[in-house]
Each structure stands twice: as C-alpha cells, then as structure tokens.
Amino acid sequence: MPRRIACLIPLLVGLALAAALAAIVHADGLRHAQQTRLEVFHRLSMVQGGFEGALNARLLLARTLRVVISLDPDLNQQAFANLVKGLLADMGGVRFVKLVRDDRITHAFPEATARPGQRLSDVSPPEVGQAALRAARTGQIQVLAPTRMPEGDESVVALMPAVLPDGGHWGMVVMWIEARPLLREAGIMDASLRLDIAFREQTADGWRLMHGAASVFAADPVVMNTPVPQGVWQAGAVPLGGWRPSPNRVPLIFGGGALVLVVTTALLAIMRLLSVRLREREQYRYLVQNARSIILRIDQAGDIVFCNEHTERLLGYEPGELMGMPLVGTLIPERGPDGESAKRRLNKLLRDPAEPVLAETAVIRRSGELVWVSWAYSPVRSPDGTLVELLCVGTEITDRRKAEEALRKSERQYRLLADNVTDVIWGTDADLRVTFVSKSDLGLRGFARADVLGRPLCEFLTGVSRGRLQEAVATLKGMVAMGPEQLPAVTQDLEFLCADGRSIWLETRLGLLLNESGDSVGMLGVGRDITDRKLAEALRDDVERMARHDLKTPLGAVVGLPGEILRLGGLSEAQSAMLLTIEQAGEAMLTLINRSLDLFKMERGTYVLNRSPVDLLQTLERIKAECRFILREKGVSVGIEVEGGMPDEAVVIPAEEDLLHSMLANLLLNAFQASPEGGSVTISLALGDPLTLTIRNQGEVPPGIREAFFQKYARAEASPGSGLGTYSARLMALTHGGDISLDAATPGETRVIVTLPRR
Template identity: 25%
Template sequence: MPDLLTFLPPGSETAAEISARDWSGTALGPPGTWPPTLRNALSLMLDCPTAMFLAWGPDLLCFYNDAYRPILGYRLDTALGRPFREVWGSIWDDIGPLVEATLAGERQTLTDVMLDLSREGRPERSWWSFTYSPVRDDSGAVAGLLCVTAETTNRVFGEAALRESEDHYRHTVELNPQVPWTCDPAGNITSYSNRWLELTGQAPGEPDGAGWAKALHPDDVPWTMTVFAASLSSGEPVDVDYRIRVAATGEYRWMRARARPRRDGTGAIVRWYGVVEDVHDRRLAEARLREVNETLERRVEAALAQRKLWADVFETTDALVAALDPDYRLLAVNRAYADEFADIYGVRPEVGDCLLDILVGHSEHRDAARAVWSRALAGEEFTTVGEFGDPRRRRSCYELKFTTLRDASGERIGAFQYAQDVTSRLRDQERLGRAEEALRHAQKMEAVGQLTGGVAHDFNNLLTIIRSSVEFLRRPNLAEERRVRYLEAVSDTVDRAARLTSQLLAFARRQPLKPEVFDLRERLSDVADMLNAVTGARIRLAVEVPDGACHVRVDQAQFETALINLAVNARDAMDGEGRLTLRLACGRPLPGIRGHAGALGPFAAVSVVDEGVGIALGLLDRIFEPFFTTKETGKGTGLGLSQVIGFAKQSGGDIEVASEVGRGTTFTLYLPQVDPPVWNDDAGSPGADAEDDERGLCVLVVEDNLEVGRFCTQLLEDLGHGTVWAHNAEAALAEVERTPFRFDAVFSDVVMPGIGGVALARRLRTSHPELPVILTTGYSDALARDDAHGFELVRKPYSAEQVARALRAVVARHRHASP
C-alpha cells in the first residue's frame, strides 16, 4: 500500500489519514486503481496551504487538505471519503446549485457568501469566498470538482463596521450646526460639510480652493486672508472671525473659523482640520451681562444659600450690580454698588435690606428708585441713564440695565440692575456732537456762501439791465424806438429773474407746482419740435416711444423746462453736432440712485441720450449743485440740472445719470406713472362764457406788503375792477362777514403773519363756498408740498394779463358750478 500512495506529500495530516484508510470497500476501490487525474489533483491539493476540498466520482466522495480541516468542525471525524452531499447536507440548499453548475463544466466564483456551517454544532453566521472548478478525467469528462475557499467573516464585519462608522461620522458632520472643513498645506480647501453650502448658497465644488472666500463680506476678505496666510506660514492654529452672507435671509452673520494642523513623522504639515461656527449672536450680546444673568438664573432656586456666590460673581465686574425681590429687598449686591451707595447715603446696604427703607430719609431718591424698580419687578426689561454720586462733587452718569430674574420653572422672582459708568463715553459723545455741529454749520455756511454768491452775481446782472433801462426811460427826448426797446429789455429781464427764482425753488423742492395728468408719448412728440429749435440744425433728434399710452401727473411746464435744460446741456456737450435721443420706457421700477432706496413703481422713464464728451467720474457727484458748471463764463448759470433734480424729487421721482468720457451721457428722468384721466363728456366748458364776461368785479385784495398791495389794487382798478384792500387774513374775514355778498372774488397772498393765505382760503371755502379764491405767492413751503390745495394760483411776479385771466377763469368756474 505505501508504494501505491507515493503521490501523497509527506507531512500532511490528511495525507496520513488517506494512507491509513482501507479504500477497498468504497466506490473508488484501492488506491492502486485510482486514476492518474485523481492522484495528481490530490497531490496538488494536499500540498497547498490554501483551504481546498475535492469531490470525486459519481458520489462526489470528499477529500480536503490540512488547511480545510478546521472548516469541517465536528464533521472532521467522518468527512473523509463520504459523499460531499452528506458532509454538507445542512447547507446543500445553498451550495447544491453551484455543484450542479460546476459538474456541468462551468467554473463558479462567489465572494462574501453568508453560510451557516455550524462548525461547533450550533448555528453561526459566517461569510466565505470560494471558487468551484470542474476536474476532468483522462478522457476530458468532468469527474469531480475542486473548491478553493477562504473565510471572509472578519473582513465583512470590519467593512460593515467601517461603513457604519463612516455613516455615523457623515450624519454627525451634516447635522452639526458647525461647518467642519479641511485644507491642504497650501491653504486650498479640500472638503467641507453641506452646511456651508446651505448657509452661503454656494454650489457644490464652488468653495474648493479659495472659492469659499467669495461668500465673505468684501470688507472682511483682506483681514481673513492675512490671518489665514500667517497661520499657514507659521503652523500656528487658525482663529479668525469674519462675516458671511446667509443665502436664506440675505443678511451678513459673524462666523468664527478655527483650524489645527496634522503633521507627519517629520513634523511636516500634511493637512489642516477646522470648523466654522456662527458667533453672530454672541458678538452682539453683552458678554458680561449675560454671564451675570446666567449665573443668577442657575442659582435662583436656592436663593439664600447662593447669595454669597452671586456676590462673588458680581465682584468680577466693576459695574454696580444689585438684585431685588418683589418686596424691594436685596437678594445680592456687589462691592462696587455697596461702596457707591455708602458714599452717597452713609449706609452700606446688605443682603436682606429693603432698599426703600434705606432711602426713607431721601424722599426724592426713594421715589425715583421705586419708580424704576417697580417697572423691572413687573417684568419689564429696559435700559435707562441716571446720575449717581455725592451731589457736592461731580456726579457720574451710569447706564442702568434692568433684567428679570426667574426660577427654574420660569416664574418671575425679582429683578437685577447692572449699572456701568458711561460718563466718559457721554462726554466724548457730547464733544463729538459739538464738533459735528460745528462742521455742519461750516458746511452750511459754505453752501450758503456759494448759493448767495451765485444768486447775487446773476441778480446783479439782471438789476444792471433794469436800472440802466429805467435811467434811459426817464429821458424826455428818448426816441420811441429806443423807449420800446428799453421797455422790452425790462420785461425780458423780469422774466429771466422769475425763471432764476423758479430754478432755485425747484432745486430746493419749494417750487409751487401745478400738476396735471397727460400722456408722455404725445407730449414728447410735441416737445421734440421745440427742442429742434433749441439744439440747432446739426443735431439729429430721435424720439423713441413705446406703443400704448403712458400717463404721468406732473407740472407740464416744469417737465418741458427740465427737458430743455437736458437738451441744451447735451447740445453743448456735443459742440452742436451729433445725435440726441429722447427715449421713453413705461412701467419701470425706480432703481436705487445716489444711495437712496428704490421703489417698485410703476414709473415712466424718460431718457435723454447724447454722444458728447461725457462727464468725468469725479464730477458726477457735483453736477446737480446750484451754480456748479463746467462751461465757460457766460455760457451757463449752473442752475439747469438743479431745476431738473428739484422738479424730479418734488414730483415723487428722481434722475439717474450714466456717463463715459468720450462716449456720451444718458440722463434718465423717473416720474410716477398714473392711470389715464376719466373725461366727463357732460361737463360744460365755462371758458367761453368767461372770455365774454368783461364786467367789473369787486375784488377783496389780501396783502400784508404795502408796496405790493398798492400795486395790486392799482392793477385791478386799471383792469376795470373795484377793490377792497385787507392787510391780513383776519381783516379779510371781518370784511367778508360784514358784507357777505359784496365781493365777487378774493385775491390773497399766501405768506402772511398770523393766518396764512391757504388757511384763509380753506375757511372761505367752508363758510362761503360760492366765493372764488385766487392765491398768489413767490414762494410757499405749504404750496410746494401739496400743489395749490385746489385753489387757483398766480405766481409772483405776475402780469396784468395773468391776473385778468385768473379772475375770468375762477368767476366763470363758480358761475358754471352754481345751480
């Protein structure tokens, strides 16, 4: 027999068992009859250190090597030479299909298959990887199968534990309100939690490298990068505060970024690990007050036992701290409070004392203490300022903060006061306020000087013309042609002076306006013809308007004046040659301009676009100042753009300017858009009747200025009307009440001492609604804010024709309205 088993490798325990066994009674017969293929397979398997088994023959008798023996467990004693199905009957449902496929010639490889081998005779969970290969006989037919196997239970459990750990870590990171992050030694961000993307609104991958800095407040980027670079260079921990824009709210919040390096065996940094946490509320809160408050609330349940502990906490601050219960008794008091109290009142307060009893001899202070503490003890939390100290010496000013005390259940049990000396701060603020007031006064005087200088210059020029013309008009032998010329010069100069005054009032937004509703599309087409005459033949004027009406409610004359001023500036900027475009856009929002908030609108946007030299960036902030001009002397007053911005602001809009040197300028005038007017076809027009009605009227003139009153009554009498002159509104009311039906109209100044013209008109509208009132003014803040309050308005300086036209209009209107 030994000679027949020479193919078995020496030293193998399983080989020894094969050699010792009598195989003659088996289906294989004696080993001498075993085919060479079986012998070779057994020799290779038994000599291999990897766990293997061989199933051979029709009954698939079981052979295995020494490495496979532990896998058999309690089956080891009976497994050798038994049919493979009997050996592994407990798991045949799992491996049977594999065996059949292998015997059919297919090689099977499986990884991490869970099998219950029950090696110790009890159920177990184990995982295996194995390869089933068919073994062929000398004829090439499949005579058995060879399995190479290895247990992977430890690896499976290890990988599962690793996945659980990673999942746990991922959930811990993602649910953490802080933002963990890592970066390489050069400072390039390599990882971060999704919390950063949720906070900043950045897309995945966008924070990589240095992209995270895009989420920072622009003012904080330089400082943050400096601190970050210093830590990367020195290896010291990163600790820096910065603000990020929170995507959900649009607000900026303070964050604190911290990081420490990880080093290799040589000490070189291989990676930085850090977190970002929200410290916004912590920065805004007053740390000292919060510390005291938290200390008090933690100890309030055992008040008596913990009062000393409160006092010890209070001694960490130089503020005056005291706590009272609802009976005004001291729960706690720090040394600073006690010292100050004793210095003022000669009594040192102690825990348990009633504050009101201590102050019984100081009634004024006792009442003040009761008033302020009663609010705090009622649950009100507030801050106030008060003075403390010996009244014989300089008193200190303290900021007093009162906070409610509650027990662990939330019930209110008292209040405490936290007082900080703010004397120096208030004195500094007072000095700063005086300095700012002095600066504002200086700036105001500079502006007034510039304004009055410009006004004086222009008005002196106008007065020179008037004075010279009047002197020539006094000459008895003046030719008629020259007399007419000088009279026209005086009239024209008065009109120029009125326009100058109107421009100044428009800039100051004090110009009385006569708003009316009209369609900008139609008006721009009409104004274009007028602008052609202003700009000259070499200027190509284009008008771009949308389809459909676009109505606004503004003073039409002021609107036309604004367009003329813009067109004249554009003409001069283009040196009289180029393309000038008027463009209208409707239903637009008002953007934020010069730091002012915008509005949804709708607004009509009228743009004046030129191809001129443009405006230097440094001058854009000054172009709307009165009397500021870049034109040569004599070619501009510097009031054109002042009128435009004043008109825009007073009309509820604004003006925007965009300019590029050498490319041109665009001024965009924004005016509130309104609904189209509703016309009443049944309403008659009293204008024709009024034009035909030239009868003399009795007019009540109300004017406090003697010269103007004398001139006005003379003017009305020259127009054929009778007049009664009242020097103030009170006298006018008395005249009306004396003879109610005497007057056909009232012609009143607006600005007068006592009752003003607007108040007078309102009274008359209530008491005598049939009596028409005409208001006249050169300037009135009330009219500038609210149109003409529904009354006819004649602006000073006025002409006889303007007064006559106003009288005809109001009298005819009242006559038409009468039943």
Template identity: 25%
Template sequence: MTSPDGTDFPMTSPPPQTLRDLAESERIRLLVDGVTDYAIYMLDPDGYVSSWNLGAQRFKGYLPQQIIGQHFSVFYTDEDRASGLPARALTIARETGRFESEGWRVRRDGTRFWTSVVIDAIRNDQGVLIGYGKITRDITDRKTAQDALRQSEDQFRRLVQGVTDYAIYMLSPEGVVTNWNQGAERIKGYSSTEAIGMHFSRFYAEADRDDGVPGRSLALAAREGRYEQEGWRVRKDGTRFWAHVVVDAIRENGELVGFAKVTRDVTERKLAAEALERANTALFQAQKMEAIGQLTGGIAHDFNNLLSVVSNSLEVLATRLHEHADMRILDAMRRAVDRGATLTQQLLSFARQQPLKVDTHDLNTVIRGFESVLQRAGNSSVRFDLDLAPQLRPVLVDAARFEAALLNLVVNSRDAMPEGGELIVSTTDVDLADHAVGRLPAGPYVQVSVRDTGAGMPPDVAARAFEPFFTTKAVGKGTGLGLSQVYGFFAQSGGDIVLDTRPGQGTTVTAYLPAIAGDTPADTDGNGDSNVETVLLVDDEPDVMDAAAELLRSIGYAVITASNGPDALELLRRRNDIDILFTDVVMPQGMSGIELARLTLDIAPGVKVVLASGYPLPALKNDFDDLDQFAFINKPYRLADLARKLRA
C-alpha cells in the first residue's frame, strides 16, 4: 500500500476478532432484513429513521429510500401527533429504557392498521444514547376480533340487561345468585345489590321450600341439562305470581360451573286460561241445558196436543151426559188432564217457554208477603230466617212464579235437612261484571239466596241438579222437575242461577234477576174478535182437529176443517162465509200457522185469526214478528177458555 507521498506501507489483515464481529453483524443484518412479520428499524436519537427492513416495508408501504431520514412521527395519526404521543414515546424509552403500547398507525397510502409497538433505547459502552430500536407488528386482525368479541359481549350484556319481560340471571352451582337483570328486578322486586349473593330458593313459596322444590329443580337441571316448570313464585313484597321457569346447566370442560335461569311472569295468561275454561264450562252447560230445553219444549208441545184431544172430548161429553156417575168419571178425567197440564207447564217453565205475567216488584215485599207459606213448608226441626237487604232495587218479574220458584228451593232445602238445621233466605243488590255469573251481561242485579246446612251434594250430582227428571229422591218422592223449573224461570226472566254445594257443608242456591229503573207494565195478550159464526179449523194432527171441531160445534159454531196451510188458503179463496180462522201454529210440514195467518189477511182481510199453540206467545215472538195483530190461546184449552177467546 502506498502513502500520498509515495512511501510504501506493508499490507496487513484485520484481526480475527474483528472479522468475526463483522461476520456476526452481517448475519444479524441479513436476519433483520429478512423478517417480514415484524417492522424492525432504527431511529437516531432525534427520532429519524436510520434503517428499514422488509417487514417495515410490507407493513407501512415505504421503500427504504422513501423513508430513511424521515421522522418516525409520520407513522402516527394526526390526533396522536397533535397530542405529542411520538415525543412522549421517545422520552419514556430514553428515561426508562423501553416504551411499549398498542395503537393506530398510518401506512403510506393513508390507511390505518392497529399495531403492537416496542421502542428500546440503545446506548454504547459509555452509556451514551446512540438511537432507538423499534419493533412494530400489525395486529389489526386480532384487534378486529377482540373488538368484535367485546362488541358482541357488550350487545349481549345490554340485551340481557335491557330485557324487562323476563328475569334472566345466573346461579352458582349451589344456587346463589351471581348476576341480575332489569327484568328480574321488575318481576321479583329485588335490586341487583339485594339479589346477588342471595340463594334463589328465596323466590319460592314457603310450602315449596319446605317440600324441597328448589333443590330438586337444580338437581334435575344438572342431571338432564335443562329443567322447565310452571308454578307460584313470591316477590319481595310477599305477593305471588305464576311463573314459567327454565333452568339450564352451564358446563365448562364437562364441569358444572353454574346455572342460567329464565323466569317469566305468566299470571295474566294463567288467569285468562282459567277464565276461558270457566267460560267454556259455562257455555257447555248452557248449550246442554238449551238442548234439553228444546227437547223438553217439543215433548210438552206434543203432550199438549194429546191433552187437547182428551180435554176437548171431555167437554163435548160433558154437554151430553147428565148422570151423576158419569159426571164423577168425567171429573176424575178432568183432574187427570189438569195434572197433565201442570206437568206440561213445569216442562215449559224449564224450557223457558212458559208465558210470564211480569210486573215491577220489590222482591223484599214479595218475600215478606209469602213468608208464612215458606215457614209452613219447613218443619219444627228447621230454623227458618230471613236476611233481607234494607233497600232493594226493583225488578221486572212474574211474582206468582217467583213465589213458586222460591217455595221450590225452600222445600228442597228442607228435604236436605231431615234431622233439622238452619235455612236462610237472603236478598241483596249486586253489580256484576260481564260474564261474572254464567253468561249474564254486566249491570245491576238483585241477588236472592237460599242457604241451608244440609247434607250438600257431591260434584257429579250438583252438575246435573238442574236437569229435568233428575232426582236423588226415592221413587215416588219427586219428579225431578223442581230445580229445572226454577232454573227455567230465572233464565226466562233474564237472570241466572248458581249452585254452591259440598258434601257435609250444606247448599246455597243463588239466583240473579236484572234490576230496573222505573216501572214496567205487565204483558198483555192480543184480543180476538167476537160474533163469529163459521170457523175454519186448521191442524195437522187429525185427533186434535176432530176434538177441537167437536168442541167448537158444541158451543154453536159452524166448522170447516183443513189439515194444512195450502188447503186452508184454497178454502179461503173459494168461500166467502168464513168468519174466523182458528189454526195451530206449529205444523211440521209445509206452511206454518203464522204464515197462513198473514196470507189470510191478504186474501180475506175481514176474517179474524186465532192462533193456538202449546208454545207460549213470548216464545213465539222470539221467532216471529207482528203477532199482536192475532188472538192467541194456549193448548190445552178448555171450553170456557175457548168460548171466552172467541167471543171477547
């Protein structure tokens, strides 16, 4: 080697240690430059970039010649630079030897990524700061995942806490409450500070706690994985509610770590279901009684026809027989017809087809006036008492039939106390909600109760007590029509009747009648015409028609007959000597008597019309309008009734 002045120096090689150091430095440089998952670069003491590896180039987007010599704050966001974060990072590294953090950094193209940053202060052997080593890693994916998880957890927590219709909370394996949502606070009444740490059995009724229900629910959930049940639970204030409960076991790596419990207050649903069941039961009972009533009314109608034949025939025979023995026989037959007619009226009363003579009454006055009869209906071993309200609303009722119904109830109570007891008839005003009693609409009512201390009835007997012909009395001791007649009367009067009875605890029969404000006039029947001479008699029952024709002739009328409506109309068109049309209402085939009557007014307006039926006029008015223009007579009718109606 030659010096500048031409002097030659001998050639020398670097020491071996220096060569080894150079080789090691080259390997480190190659290692650092080859790392692509980390940005590894150097900063001078003032923070300017002095080296740059492939990882930094990949993360940050700068080539070495683009970034070396630039201040490292270029990687920070505007807000971080404005807050002085780059300078604070170097200060901390310089003073403590190391700075570590996570945060947003900016690539050359302006996009951001989340980084994990470590800055180490580098000093020489004398402790002089010669720069900083900076390692940055792109952990955006991890950050995104963590944020998503945190957001999901936050959303779930807000969801659970925000639910107010469900009590959602956790239990330890021992059943201690470990968290508590707003729904639990609303439903159970405990705040979270009160509930957390409390054993969940506190929410159960005392009887359930004594029976071990809470422990069994957790045991079943632990064994089966899930437990579901409905039952009564208790709020903080001691009130009870009907709850639907689900308990799920929570396990981690197969080990039970607690329970998730969801409770919902379903009291309204339970009450609604019970109300619906009661309504369905009442509807079924009403439909059954209505069906029996229709059948009973039909039987009574047919029976009336049979009685009409016998009664009319008796009246005819009575005008022709004069011997005393014959008259005794006729009298006995009349009494049999009367008993049959009474039975028919009882059947029609149950079927709510018995004509009522209604008027405005104070039931207290009616009962007091009837008290002596009611007392005589009892016996010396039965103590009879009245408990009447001081003031009672007026009702629209047939007083005579009310007395009969009340007497029937008193007699039934007396028979239920053969060894004596107490019988109380009471009255009071009540205001009922809609369907609170049977199918009665809401409004003011008068309540009449007959209470006894007798034997009571088992449920199966009570369920059939109002059915006609059903009786528990011995043969010959009752027809089974008493309570059915009472039921029919109150139902026809717009009310209802309720039976409360238990074996060994007596029976209370409570009837309800709608109260009124003001007087209501009694019903009146339409009037027929008089001075009739020729009668067109129409009936589809030959026996009834023959007996009625003979009865009409016996009181001086000329009679022509027809067995159906069309034949009767043909006679009305062909003849002008018909003064009155006397027709049965119900004719199973073809034209009804009411249709015939209306057509008669068009064909022969001068002809008067009398309708006859075993069904009472109020019942017929439910199905037909404008019947007041016709005279009406109930079957079976007597000679005197018929004559009065025709000559009125």
C-alpha cells in the first residue's frame, strides 16, 4: 500500500499544479471580463447620457409650448408656426408638432401635415391614441417608444398635457421625434465605440425590443436604465463579436500545461527509478509468502532460519514461532515409517542435496495431527561454493495419499470380486477389443488372459452372435442419443467359442462406458452360462417338431376309420354317436397339429400367407356368436364401435381368413374370460391405414407378466392356459404385416391394440 501511495505522489503533484493552473486561468479570465465590462459600461454611459440629453432637449421644446399655451390659450396658427420654427432653428430630428384638443388637431407644424379639425386618432397609430387618452386622464407626459408611422419610418411620440392658469385642461402638445437622428445624436451609431447596443421598453407584458437585436440581451450585456414618464427604457451593450476570452488564456493553458506535464513526468520517472529496486526485492518475498507451498530454509545444524506464512498457517504456528527450532523433532517425526532416524537422513541430505532421501515425509502439526508432504530441495551456497543453507519446498499430499490408499483398497476389493465370481466379466475399448477379462473365463471357455486381451471380441463369437452383438451396440448408441437418465444397457444371448472348439451360450448384460462428454469409450459385459438351458430349449423344439409330424400318421386312421365303420352299418344309435365323437375329436386334433405346424413356419419366417378380402365386421360378429355360451354365462356385454360412425359398406382388409379369425378369437376369448361377471368388452375400430382395432375390457393384467405378455409360454400363475395364446396371436399379426401391443396404463382396465395393413 505505501508503494502505491508513493506512485500516486507525482500524479497528485501534477493534479495540484493543474488545479493551480486552472485557478490562474480562471482568475485571469475574471479579471479580463471585469475590465471589459467596465470599458463597455463607460462607453454605454456616454451613449445613455447623450440619449437622455437629446430626448430631454426635445421634451423641453414641448414643455415650452405647454407654457405658451397656458399663457395664451387662443394662440393662432401663424403665431404657433413661427414659435415652433424659432424653437427648432438649432434642433433637428423633430418631424412635426401638433396641438390637440378633444382628439382634434387645432395647430400643426409644418401646417401641411394636418388639416384643422382632423382627428388625431385617424392619422396616428393606435398606440398614439391610447397614449393621448392616458395623458389626458393622468395629466402626465407620455413618451412612446419608437413606433412605426404611416410614412414608414419610426418615431418617438411625446404627448404633454396643457393646462390653463385656473387648472383646467386645455388639450395637449403632441411631438413626433424621428428615432434615427435621435439615436445618431446620442452616439449609438458611432462605430468607434465598437459596441452592439440595443434598447427595450418594460411593459405590463414584459420587455419589448425598441432598437437593436434581441441577441444582445441574451448575451449577458451591460445594462443601464433610462427613466421615462411612464416607465423605464433599458439599454444593453456587448462588445462587437460578443464577449471574448482573455488574450492570456491560450499562452497560460499551453505554457502552464507543458510545465505541469514536464514536472509530473519528471516526478514519475524519479519515483519509478526509486521503486524498481523495492519491487525487485519484494517480488521474491511476495512469491514466497503467498505460495501455496511449505517453504523453509534450514542451516547446517538443521535448524529453521526462515518459513513462509503459508507454513505457519497450515501447521498452526504463530508468526515467527518456528524460527531457530530444529526441523527434525519439530515438524518431521524423529523416525520414519520404516524406523530409520530422520536426523541421519537430514544430515545425509545436507552433505549431498541431490541424495533422494526425505522425498515424502509426514509432518507434525502443532495440534499433533500428521499431514503428508512431498519435498523438493535446493542448496543455498556462499560465493565460494560452500553450502550454507538448504531451501526446502514442500507440497501437501495428504488428500492424494488418502486417495491412493482408497484406490488400492478398492482395486483389491474389485479384483477379489472379479477373480472369484462365477460369471464371466469382460471389458472392451471403443473398437470392441478386449481390455479385461475375469479369471472365470479360463475355467469356462479355456482361454488364458494373454490369449484374449487385445483381440476383437467378435473373434470369439459365432456368426449369428456377431450380428446380435452389432445390433446390441446400435441399440445402446441409440439409447445414448435419446439421453437416458441412467447408463444404457441391454441383455443378449450370445454364443461364444471355446478353446477346444466347442461353443457355449452366455446370457450377457451389455453396457456402454461413456466419458464426461457422453462419447462411448468402451463396453462392459457380464455373462452367465445358459448352455444347459439352450440345450433344453432345443430339445423341446425337437420334441415338438417330432410330435407335430409323427402324430399326423396314426391320426389319419383315427379320422378315417369311423366313417368306414359307419358305412358298413349294423351299429346301434349309441355306437354311431360314439364313432362320430371319435371322428370329430380326431379332426380337431388334426386342426391343432396343422396350426402348430403353421406357427412353426411363422417362427422361422417360411409361412406363405394366402390373402383374400375379408370382412372384418362379419368376422367379429361370427366370433361373438361362437362365444355366446361364455358371454351368457358371465353376463358380459360386447359392443363394436367404429370411429366416425358405422360405415355403410363392409370393412374389408386383405388377410388369410382362418388365420385372422384364429387371432381375433384368441384375443377376444382372453378378454371375455378376464372380464368380471356383468362386465363389458368394447371393440373399437379406427379405419386408417394401417387399421387399428382396440379391445378394451375390465380387469388388469398382473404386473409381473406385462413385459412378457406376448412371449412364448408367458402366463399368470393362476391361469389354466398354456401361455401360447397371446404369443401365437402376435405371431399371426406380424405375419400379416401388423403388430399387437398391450396398454395397461389405466388402472382397472386392459387394452389390447391390433394394427393391420389395409392393402
């Protein structure tokens, strides 16, 4: 702070000099302005004196005439003219003089300017008539400011009431005084005065300009008042060109400014030279005291001779308390974690500062708490190269040591888990090259880690599973692009190759590894051996296929022989009925086997659909009729709704009629069975493309099977069915190019939505 104040001294001195210069310039300006105004006042007083003298000389003429009229009220025109002519012999600027009684002109000079008996108000401006009335009423002289006359020039009009010796009013003397000669006689026109002069008259409405420019009174003029009988005429004057600044202003500003600049610059240079050494000395101290590191200097005896403020704050010591205290025993424990003497290590370091000892040590705070510090050392030598001190710079690494220890502990725990888990855990980089695999992979597939790490994961998959892996990766990246709230993961059944040439199936949970930017940097997989389950599923499929094909041969005799026996005759009615029952059961069995074969083909994608136009509404009505027994037994009502109203024509779609009938019958029968007694089932149709058929019934699908509702063998625990109904229905819808979905979002209600193409 003191150094900053010292740097401000030249600026403050410069500001003081500038303020003094501004005061000198201002004082000189005031002096010049006062002197100029005095000169203008002197010239204006001469002009005003001349103006008052010229005006009073002419008013004296009017007063003389008033006295004459008072002594001789019957003065004739000739005597009046001779008298005025004599009075005006040495006086110019009077245009004419008139005597007026009762607003009529009785005498005039020159005589040609008016006819006897002529009204004054008829030959004069309105202002003159008003002034005449005012003079007659008050008995006082009225002097009008310069007024433009009918002849075109301006004149000062003086009206002086005349009274008789007995005090009675006789009339008045009216004198027209030409304004320009009057002003010239006063000296206003004198160019040598070098003044811009203007006159104005004070009226009831304010000031009215009589002569000159209005700008004179807007320029702070020197003013003088001239009293007239009815008020004041004010004269204002400013020098030609306006008020000018002092001629000394520019020399003072530039000369004084240069002096202020030179003095300020010189002081700045001096202060900069003086502060360079101080700044250089303080730079080192500032860096040391404000560094976020422990900085110590120790002498040859191992005692502390310097420490920065951060060291004292960090370790809890008062300023200066560590000076002279030994490093070992005060800050560094006397023995390290390995039991070796810290004093011996310090002596070794003092002999050779390059010795890698005491690189990381525990440091004791004043409270007894230990913190870990990483040290760097630098020798401080005398001019002859002798080591006199050792500079020690330490960085606290307590948090790092704790983090490293926690990381090592975590690594041990996770490695213990990964090495002992029975599932196979593997990880890859962004290019799907294996970067980690658990030990369980060796016992499960027979590959050593060295044989797997760094190789593409696809090399260990069968052809079909490679495609599944690529599909899973694409699905995961799509989930990332949609911004999932949690890490994306999918489950896939993948067939892995073993070292002995076999293959095993692993149910693998796949997840992407993302960096902070959301980019994929690898993949993590956890696989569980499901080879036995896959073999069981394959065995079951083989058994089902064998049953489908092998049952048809003996079933032919069951279906055909009852008819032959009936044709032979000789049977009782009961025997014929039993044979007919055997024949119908065989045909039903054959139909089921054929349908099972069709479903098998649909699963493999080899089923050939035999499309024909099918009336959907008629099919629905037929299914209702087939299920009338269960509807009547449970009291379930069924309604069919068509969006936009029931159409006049049939709702025809291209489909295989038997297949469509089986699919819808399956779904509707489920809805009828799931509805409570007295419930209702609604079938809604939206005739778009694709066509949407919604089956809505009361009752909920159990939450545990909603996600697997259309999977094979999926059924509720209390359900008597096989779990193939919804699976086969969706398989038929997919075969037609449509789909089926479940909507269980509304409590107490189930909606099955079927979409089918219209063409």
